[in-house]
Amino acid sequence: xxxxxxxxxxEDQRGMGGRGLALGGGGIGTxxxxxxxxxxxxxxxxxxxxxGGGTAPxxxxxxxxxxxxxxxxxxxxxxxxxxxxxxxxxxxxxxxQQAGKQYQDPRLVLFxxxxxxxxxxxxxxxxxxxxxxxxxxxxxxxxxNDLKNExxxxxxxxxxxxxxxxxxxxxxxxxxxxxxxxxxxxxxxMSVRLELQADCxxxxxxxxxxxxxxxxxxxxxxxxxxxxxxxxxxxxxxxxGYVVPESFTHGSAQQRMQWxxxxxxxxxxxxxNTFGR
Numbered sequence: 220x221x222x223x224x225x226x227x228x229x230e231d232q233r234g235m236g237g238r239g240l241a242l243g244g245g246g247i248g249t250x251x252x253x254x255x256x257x258x259x260x261x262x263x264x265x266x267x268x269x270x271g272g273g274t275a276p277x278x279x280x281x282x283x284x285x286x287x288x289x290x291x292x293x294x295x296x297x298x299x300x301x302x303x304x305x306x307x308x309x310x311x312x313x314x315x316q317q318a319g320k321q322y323q324d325p326r327l328v329l330f331x332x333x334x335x336x337x338x339x340x341x342x343x344x345x346x347x348x349x350x351x352x353x354x355x356x357x358x359x360x361x362x363x364n365d366l367k368n369e370x371x372x373x374x375x376x377x378x379x380x381x382x383x384x385x386x387x388x389x390x391x392x393x394x395x396x397x398x399x400x401x402x403x404x405x406x407x408x409m410s411v412r413l414e415l416q417a418d419c420x421x422x423x424x425x426x427x428x429x430x431x432x433x434x435x436x437x438x439x440x441x442x443x444x445x446x447x448x449x450x451x452x453x454x455x456x457x458x459x460g461y462v463v464p465e466s467f468t469h470g471s472a473q474q475r476m477q478w479x480x481x482x483x484x485x486x487x488x489x490x491x492n493t494f495g496r
Contacts, residue, residue, distance in 0.1 A: 223433055225300035226307055232330045233360075295360055296329060302379045303327050306386045309427040317488050318394060325349075325389040327356040327382070347381055349388040351397055356385045366445065374441035376425075376434070380479070381445070383424045387417030390488075412493040415478040418446055419491035422482025430486075439483060446475040 307324050314322040328334060333342045337352030343359035350357065363378050391397045391413065400409045425442060428434050482491055 222298065222301040223431060224304040224308065225297060226304035226324075226327070227300075228303065228307070228324050228326045229296070229300050230326055230328045230355075231296065232328055232334060234331055295363075298375060298378070299327065299329070299358065299382065302382045303386075305379075305428050305431065305433060306383055306424055308431070309424050310386070310390065313423065313427065313488060314390065314393075320393065322390075323354070323393060325354050325356055325386065327358060330357060330359055331361070347385055349385045349392075351388075351392040354389060354392065356382065356389070358382070358385075371444075374438070374444075376438035376441040377445035379428075380421055380425070380442035383421035384417050386424070387420030388413075390420055391417065396494075409494075411474075415474055416491050416493040418475050419478040419482035419493065420488060422479040422484075423486055423488050423491065425479075425483045426486035429483075442483075443476050443479060446472075446479045 307322075310322045311324075314320050328336075331343060333340060334357055336350040336355060336357060338348075338350040341348065341357065343361055347356065347358040347362055349355070358381075362381070366377060366381065388397070396413070396416070400413050403409050421442070425434065425439060429439075478491070478493065482488070
């Protein structure tokens, strides 16, 4: 992915996290279930509560890396700012045209260790996530290593997809979709539809990023691999060796790939109505 304009809506809190949150036991299965939340925009507090994580100190809490750079213009931050800038340019144009609503830029918070948000405290093990309470995206760069190594989804456009998916949740919040899902009771089915729509919105962004000349050969395939890698079935199979479809909350690998591809191919957010089926 080629770089374009860098957003100024980025808060760099790296190195300010201190001690992380204790996650409790669970081994690799627990870790993989936590990884599932990273791309799904859900409330990280719910998963932590279920795992018994809480906020108690632990001898195995995560620490901010030693020597964390203080410079705000390092290469990785520059990449994220460029992706966010592209989403701003795209949605400032698309949302008024296709939804009749002015786009309000979200802010993206970079952090290490742990972070406080309007949705509560979260450790680096629960990011990236979107918090509707403060209209902010939260990201720890350590996730990108896991995306590459744990999920076998390398590439800068796969990383861009992660950000674009969380921006998709911001759009759902602006349009009131999140509120409607919450009012409906947050059933698994509704949660899946919400996540698939965010995938589709990420595809819509990718369509326009391609028109901006930011997409190189093979970029879309990186995003599709990432979408497939975080399907509920793929994660459950890795975590526990079998799949329980009725427990899905984010969509299968096939569904996530299909909805991202749909948005990418047509560039029309009106084709992302996952709730109309």
